[in-house]
Amino acid sequence: MTFVRVGDVPHHVAVDGSGPVCVLSAGLAMSWFDWDPVVPLLAEHRTVVRFDRPGHGLSAPAAVVPSAAGEAHRIKGVLDALGLRGPATVVGHSIAGFHVEAFARLHPARTAAVVLVDSSIEEHARVPAAPAVRTAAARALGTVLSAAGVPAALGPLTRRAAVRISRTGGGDPAPAGLVRRCYATSRVLQGALLENTHYRAVAAELLALRERNALPAAPVTVLAATAAGERWLARQRSFAHELGARFEAVERSGHLMMLDRPDAVARAVLEGTGRTGGGPAVRSVRHQPFA
Template sequence: MAFVRVGGVPLHVVVEGSGPVCVLSAGLAMSWYDWDRVVPLLAPSRTVVRFDRPGHGLSAPAAVPPTAAGEAHRIAGVLDALGLTGPATVVGHSIAGFHVEAFARLQPARTAAVILVDGSVEEHARAPAAPALRTAAARTLGSVLTAAGAPAALGPLTRRALVRLSRTGGGDPAPDALVRRCYRTGRVLRGALLENARYLDVAAELLALRERHPLPDVPVTVLAGHDGSNGRCAMRWLDRQAALADRLGARFEAAERSGHLVMLDDPWSVARAVLGSHA
């Protein structure tokens, strides 16, 4: 466990294992330890890098609002700070799927493979108006809620509830001490609000990057979570994930009996996607 400074922001980083490099980036408001079930499956043959984005986990708050290009450069900056200059397999969960795809498009020589784990999909995103106003509102709301004691009172409980709702396989396995350390402060709340406020901006930026920067000729996998039901919402989500795979020329897989948090419900599916790539 260490901290590296990227773009002026101290970022929490954990590096384990040996071999070709694999970067794991978690979704909105998630932390490095949400990959704990995947890492032991990869570390015997991969150098596994986990990092918390600004305002997430143990990292410092963001200095500027997130962008697709900015998050791609952040991944590169983390690897540079660790002295890992060779191609890496980049794995992004949920909103971080935007970030790792942007990395592959903007850093093709540094990309060995791309894996989107139940990644966010926005087929026709358009950036809303007034980004500065939305950013200021998110920061103000975070400060007000923090001053009112909302994270201290509700942060860990909210985290536990959201994880349970996003899984098919049980509750939140994260240690109590780590959940309290991350979620009782306003840091993660403010980070999540900021990323959420700029979500469509990042999605629209990625759509523009797709027009200008082709993916490198590397393995790409879209791994979708599927709870096993045939309900309309579940099947629609699978269709959207499959369409994303077609758009990217990627291999499509469904992690059956898995919720959105595939790395908790079916860590082997994530490990197989990584180990099956040519990293």
Template sequence: MNGEPRPRFVRVGGVPHHVVVDGDGPVCVLATGLGLSWFDWAPVVPLLAPHRTVVRFDRPGHGLSAPAAGPATVTGEADRIAAILDALRLPGPATVVGHSIAGFHAEAFARLHPARTAALVLVDSSVEERPRASRTAPARARALGALLSAAGVPAALGPLARRLSVRHDPAPPALVRRVYRTSRVFRGALDENARYGAVAAELLALRERAPLPPGLPVTVLAAPDGSARWARRQRALARRLGARYEAAEPSGHLVMLDRPEAVAGAVLGD
């Protein structure tokens, strides 16, 4: 597997989850954005592993994990992180890092599991001030996924779509083919995207009833990439969470690939 550790799986809610653990020290969990995989954190791991026990995992329908057993919710994703740490026998407080949509999940973990949260780092996190949940989008996504999978689209175009969406992709081609040629990952990404609005709305409601732990270190690491509007929204998120704001520049949305040292610095407090 081109230097990657042998796959390890833990069962959460009856679903096998692929996990990779590196390093030693206080625990740090790295949660990926929509459609990404454990290996997308690879440039960050060598910078953290000398100082942290680094946990990477694939959500259901992502990477090497099995398909989801039910619809995604922000509470369910927060509890998933807790359950994975339990399965790994890592109960102590963890720094939770969420990229893109996983920023929702990481923030929810901090709110729902405050005693288990040492710090929160949001890496160019999704931000939705007025989310809209669609009741029909999940069903449409399932139908589309089934149709395109039956037509062989993931196998034919999945790795190409990955290469087009990830600039200067450092992932080994064999891993990209192994993951992105599968209808499981294709359908998992479609389904999670269809539930994006509902998950965002659930987080807004959660903020009203479950405050962040007092004194929790929170960092918003943004990648404005020349967008003043995105920078304003990320700064507003930082103010709302009482967080430190940092800009990773130059960097695209995949900060862990473009500026891994910025992610590591945010985790380590440099």
């Protein structure tokens, strides 16, 4: 278990494998271990970095509210703290898609490739009014729920249920001990409430960033889960077109694609810069699972 300090906050980090660097960043209220099925498929070819954002997994609570630029700088800060200063493939799931896109736009020289895993999309987001009031309300709600014992009583059960409904089949593969260690805490409840409260503000900030900062000349891949239906796939396809990205509709996958189709996620990472990390590889967008 490793912790690095970024922005004066201890961040839990897991590093596996060797080779060119790839960073895996999970969605709202998810943890480092949610990437476990993907890591063995990458570690032979990549140095795989997973980290918990503040208030997630085993990381300490957030010192500041989330922002697109702040999360982009957090990724850079984690890599710098680990001494990994070369270009990295950044992989973002769900809301973390906002973060890795912001990283690519703000730190182009540090970006080897971008993979967006059923990323959040907000085409017309605006910054909500009274952000300080919203932050205070989220913190107050977290305090009240924690004082009532809600995280300990319902946190792990809520996590299990959310994972189950976000997959095409199967339950939550995470070990019970790890789930309780993370999700029975007020820390993770507060972290999830804070990110959810500022979701639209982060989305609006990213839209503004797109106007000012172009994506670097690095491969971008958009992976979309087919279980969400045709309307979601159409939005994801349009999103990929806007970014000039390769698009893949991943069959037999729900929102938690890293659990349903770890092979598709690993392939997108490896094909983005080639298995050796030396350059893009051109392949079909339709794949069969690894044998």
